[in-house]
Amino acid sequence: MTNKEVIGILDQIALLLDLSGESGFKSRAYTQAARQIERFEESVSILVEEDRLREIKGVGDALEQKITEFVTTGSLAYYENLKSQFPDSLFALFTIPGLGPKRIKQVYDELNIQSLDALEAACTDGSLGTLKGFGPKMMDKLVRGVAFAKEHQGENYYDKAYAEARRLVNILSEESTVVRIEIAGSLRRCKEVVKDVDIIASSTDPSAVMARFVEDEYVVEVVGHGETKSSVVLRSGIGADLRVVSDEQFPYALAHFTGSKEHNVVMRRRAKERGLKLNEYGLFDGEENWVCMDETEIYSKLELPYIQPELREDCGEFGLEATPELIELEHLRGVIHCHSIYSDGRNSVREMATTAQELGYKYLTMTDHSQSAGYAGGLQPYRVEQQQKEIDALNEELDGFRVIKGIESDIRADGSLDYDEDVLKTFEVIVVSVHSNLDMTEDEATTRVVKAVENPYTRILGHPTGRLLITRKGYDLNYEKLFDACVANNVAIEINANCKRLDLDWRYVRQARDKGVKLCLSPDAHSTGAIDFVRYGVGIARKGWLKPEDVLNTLGTDDFLAWCAR
Template identity: 50%
Template sequence: MDKKTVINILNEIGLLLELQGENPFKIRAYYNAARALETLDEDIEILVKNNKLKEVKGIGEAINKKITELITTGRLEYYENLKASIPEGLVEMLKIPGLGPKKIKTLYDKLDIKTVGELEYACLENRLVELPGFGEKTQKKILEGIKFVKRFSNQHLFSEAYSEANLLKQYLLKTGLVIRCEIAGSIRRKKEIVKDIDILATTDNPQKLMESFVEYEKTKDVIVRGDTKTSITLGSGINADLRVVKDEEYPYALHHFTGSKEHNTTMRHRAKRMGIKMNEYGLFKGDTLIKCQDEEEIFRKLNLSYIPPEIRENMGEIEAAEKGEIPVLVEQKDIKGVFYVHTNYSDGANTLTEMVNGARELGYKYIGITDHSKSARYAHGLKEEDILRQFDEIDRLNEKYSDIKILKGIESDILKDGSLDYEEDLLKKFDFVIASVHSNFKMSKEEMTERIIKAVKSKYTKILGHVTGRLLLSRDGYDLDVYRVIDACVEYDKIIEMNSNPHRLDIDWRYSQLPRSKDDGL
């Protein structure tokens, strides 16, 4: 069992215990153990084998035994019994924004609500209004949250889906049954939210490969089973499809099942204008197959430069490929440093020194430390004395290390009136300031737009953080005119952050497809 699965189970135990109203210290122990494993560099299986896991700070004797049981047997009886004792619908309710374990327990204890459907009905019947700790406003927010959850049901963050898909792909490769195998669909296109996993493979033994597919250790249910397509549901709740095609059809099928549908439609129309029929089985001139060894050759046959999967969304990429103007995509090796870093001075898990050393191990040339500002009390925002103490530590580390530059930054809250979170005398001491909205989300579109533009105009703002404030599958972005904000950033020469937290991925990449000239500053 891999470390990520163990961490997920520990966190889930913590949540289940909260739903039971268990002792807070016991609950915290599971969350602390999960956090300890997240920062663990050693191989968890080796630590368990050598009985060294209990030496890890944050893991007590009782939890050590449970992790050992998980690693050695692949299951945990305590977890299974705990899960069985709590109605499954209560866990589903945790997906509703603003509804935590304590409130869910109250709903269960007082109104015997066990499912999202029962909760929605209770809200419509006005039954939550008199409940302690609720009221009319809370009831309205819960109803809005239920609508949000319904909108994104059966959808998953790219980071989670990609991790599952890659593990499944590696499993199939290890069977020795596949000739070629690749992840397709929206995961291959790296969409921020995906519905399911698509894997395409070629094999000399389709029946045996499908048998191996359904026998995958994470398979929860088999939806449909056949020689060319089999669908399963994984334990994480995401569906996975395996399609088997003939090896000579593989390049065409990979392009087709990667999508998007809109991209494929435009490609077919282009092929048709050239007298070519295009589908998942091949390119055909009349009845004759135009042989292609890979996707690159398919694009060449249609007089196009290669289009990477990430931009196959029918947003001008085919026209760009026709002109040979496909952009070079950023890769991990291109990243020389990071500017947006929290430490345990505010709500980060690691010390400043640990973050700097982590950046050095990645070969970064610079790192910008940007803890939360004072108004972010929920995140232990920094007071002036904390900032000065952090400045001293940064100075010492800059003297110690010559291979990396450590910059003094702050993530300053954009206050309701658009001003930044510190006085001018302090703001001017930072190397740079990231300005971000963290409160007062429910402003009108005009008010929110003006608020952010005012912050952009500040001479101390260097970077605008997570522009729309969205939390994928949890919260829509605030209502604002994104294009006006982008124009303001161009006018005042400010950097727009591309937040890579898998829950944000903000600003959305599609805003980069604006009809602008190359020299307008964007």
């Protein structure tokens, strides 16, 4: 049992308690325990085994019993009893911005609304407007929220799906009959959200591999179990497909099931133009199947350079004359955009710095929230001074590593930054982000963000559209104007690597680069463990065709500071 699973069920219990109308004190006990476990480095399973759960702050008799039951049995009766009080369809309402547990309880109790369809109908017929707190603006927001939620139903965050895929690949690789095995589908192409997991394997005994797959301990439903394909639903709710082929077919199956559909259409057309036939089984010249040992050979047969999986969207990749050298995780020298316990982070400045150094980085920008973000412990000027003194002292100790003094300044509604100039000039780097008043027209959003970009102290624009994948669309921007402003004012744009954001969207990354905008890959880390989120940003950067020289934090410490000081 992983810590993440324990955290997940504690958060779910807190949500269900709120939905049940229990006191906030009771639900907070579970959320606080979940947050403590996030900061705890040891495995909860080991703590249970060694009878040491009480070492986690806030864990008393009741929580100890429940966590122990969940870890040792894989289920928790208390959670199941709470969940059984509500229809499963009700939980989809939590994806709608503006609908928290109290409002959901209100619409459920008073109008028996228990699904997205029912909520949409209540907005349309006006019955929702009879409830206290549901005025015209809220109704309009909910209509848009329901439409967005329906559009994204069944999608999963990249990191969640990737963790499931990697675990399955590792387990299946233990089968001695497996020759080759790879993750395929939209995961391999680094799409920002994915619907399911696709795995391709070659084996001398497909039935043994299939048996291991469907018998995995995390499988809750076997949807299909065949000789060449099996489909399951995992405990996380994610669907997974496994296809097992001969090793001769493996490169073709991997290419085909990696996709995208649009890319595959062009590949098949190129084959046809050359008198060949391409499918998931091979590349055929009449009855003869041409042997290709890997995907590179398939592309070569079709007179193409190897095209990396991230680029396979039929968005210009067939015009490449050579395989581009795309950004790799190893190219990054520094970690940009991190939070500490000074605001809403879970670790100290020292802990964040030492972790980054242990991971091989040379610098870390400490960019806690600014004073307007009171909900996140935003720093008042005296706290800024206190943190900067701590950073100076820490830098005296660190060898070969630098903590860079920064802030994530809120972009106010009028586009101004969050401090007077006397405070702004004390920072070495300023990331600016919108966190409030998100309901803007394109013109309003563009004017607001561009004004912040034009501030002489701004160096990086953080999560530029404010989107939250699956749950919130984010505001529209005039990207032409935004990119022009960034170039004119020497401002980089962040690719926020938190898998709930992955913002800037990859569809605009290449456009920004072509305009001359520098991009940076930022984990937006609120804990030491989250520093590694930057790897997901690398996938989005590659999908946006970025090379090492396009990315700001491939610069060394001195060059990065010099760039910020320009």
